Amino acid sequence: MLTGLPTLPEIDGYLRHAVDVEPLPRGPLAAHTVAAELSRLGLAPGDVVLVRLPNCVPMLTSFFGVLFAGGVPVPVPASAGEARVRELAAAFGARFVVVVHGSTRIERHELGCVDVVVLTPGEVPPHEPGEVVIPTSGTSGLLSGCVHRASSLLRNGSRHVRAVGLRGGDRVLVTLPLNYSYALVAQAMASLVAGAHLVISPPPLGAAAYRALLARHRITSTSLTPHTVKTLTGGDWRPGSLRMLTVGGDALEPAVATRLLAQAPEGELYLTYGLTEAGPRVSTLAAHAEPPRLLSSVGRPLPEVRVTVRDPDAEGVGELVVESDTVMLRRTGLVDGRRDDLHAPGRIVTGDLFRVDEGGNLHFRGRGSDFLIRRGQKVSLPSVRRVTSAMPEVVSCSTRVEPGEDGDPRYGLDVYVVKPDPVAAERIRSALVRRFARAERPDHIRVLPHDPERHK
Structure with missing residues (x-):
């Protein structure tokens, strides 16, 4: 039993009465079923499991199922593409990912309305059973997270x-x-x-x-x-x-x-x-x-x-400055x-x-701090600059923030390359649109010539 949490039967009993406005196909899912399947697949205490599901009851049953199997759940948006999921898995050292049944082409183990995918974990510091990682893309980066105890989240x-x-x-x-x-x-x-x-x-x-x-x-x-x-x-x-x-x-x-x-x-x-x-x-x-x-x-x-x-x-x-017994234990990821x-x-x-x-x-x-809130979501500008600067033809980049007419801030991204041309500009814009979620995308992207004197 995990200290400070209800028992697994209590969790299942409670969630059995929850209502899904848009239920997943193939029926309901129980937390004890998720826990048993992960254990069968070899989950070790402290293993990280990404839970990539839409807003639905199975998202919560999977979250608690991971916890009671001794794993560390990481809830991530269902809209995250396979590239983002791979990056998150590498950053957090995830061993498994729970996804909607049939939503990707990678190898999977069917579990009713969801599938469990086994991953090759990366090199990250070990976690303790009972911990949870909540991604915080706005405040500390697109691939970072806060480590909490599940019991302290429940206390909060x-x-x-x-x-x-x-x-x-x-x-x-x-x-x-x-x-x-x-x-x-x-x-x-x-x-x-x-x-x-x-x-x-x-x-x-x-x-x-x-x-x-x-x-x-x-x-x-x-x-x-x-x-x-x-x-x-x-x-x-x-x-x-x-x-x-x-x-x-x-x-x-x-x-x-x-x-x-x-x-x-x-x-x-x-x-x-x-x-x-x-x-x-x-x-x-x-x-x-x-x-x-x-x-x-x-x-x-x-x-x-x-x-x-x-x-x-x-x-x-x-x-x-906030002091509380529910403050995160540490950061993890990039x-x-x-x-x-x-x-x-x-x-x-x-x-x-x-x-x-x-x-x-x-x-x-x-x-x-260097982040924005747009459409209710936090956007990390340092992460935007890091991802953009890592592109092979990009020498450097900068962000520009300005107020928007609807109250949401807008931001532009200036990308500096050695020799800009229309083809390179469109290629860079397309790559950035694919890489970022909608709220993270710049409102304006300018591809400009790199000036060594200006960028010393």
Whole structure:
């Protein structure tokens, strides 16, 4: 048994009642079945297993099945192509990958609605059973991850349950990607702790589909990012059965929060802040119960989470430092950008700029680290530059960031080559489009001549 987690039969019993809006073919899957198959295939304690599945109950059963087999699960997006999966496997030293049945051409072992693929592991530091790796492409690179204990993620989920008042009778809709810590911990694990009923869906296409989904499944609780608040609520939040909405992943503009509260004064709106490195939830504001002046904040830290501001300026704005027993153990994989953010066990320097008011509320003021949030997803600019610079004909590259009309930042990529021509430019653009996920792709790519004097 893994300390601090429910038993495997309890996990299977709970997930048996979860609902898949778009179930995978070939029926349901149990966590104990996944655990048994991995053991049969020779999984050793601490072996890394990539779980590349869409938003569905089998994603969670596979995740917990890996844990209870003694492995280390790594949830990755189903949209990751085979090239990205191979890179992730090499970076994390993965021994197996769980994929949708028949979704790739490589050798596989069929297991109902999913397949298990055996890989040749790379050279990486060993893991301990009970650990989890959550990829963090935005903050530390496209092929990096945070190592957590599964028990500390569940503990963080428990604190989130208390902060937002999630109940056993709630019906929780998960549309955010389960490979992100926000959905995995603050929705799936939190629902497990509370005994709430899970409904899992791919992201709905538009506001009408979203509202129909809420009504059809009598949803009482769900979570969105600021980006999906705008796209899925269509500027109008009518709760119906929906009792509470939590927003995280980035700061929600006070004007949008004010509009949501005015449209549904009987609803509960929680604004949250967190980051995968911290396990992930850090603070919560019960926006419906606080004065309007606090809508520019993300509330106060959760119990047993301590925050300080490092090197504050004259207005009290500085880099936020978080101390908690749910902070990541370490980084793994290929780390780009910041490497010194884990200053001590349980203490993380976030790279985010905050002011803490006299009531202890956190007010977001910007980002000090080299990443963007676009369409609700983090993008690591150091990783973009590293991948681009590694192309054979590229001498160097740089990124340019500018505000977008829809509130999302835009960025351009300048690629310097010895002798640019239309064919080379198109070849480079095509390669970069294939290499990056949609949110990671530059808005503009310029292929320019390398000037040795300028680039000394």
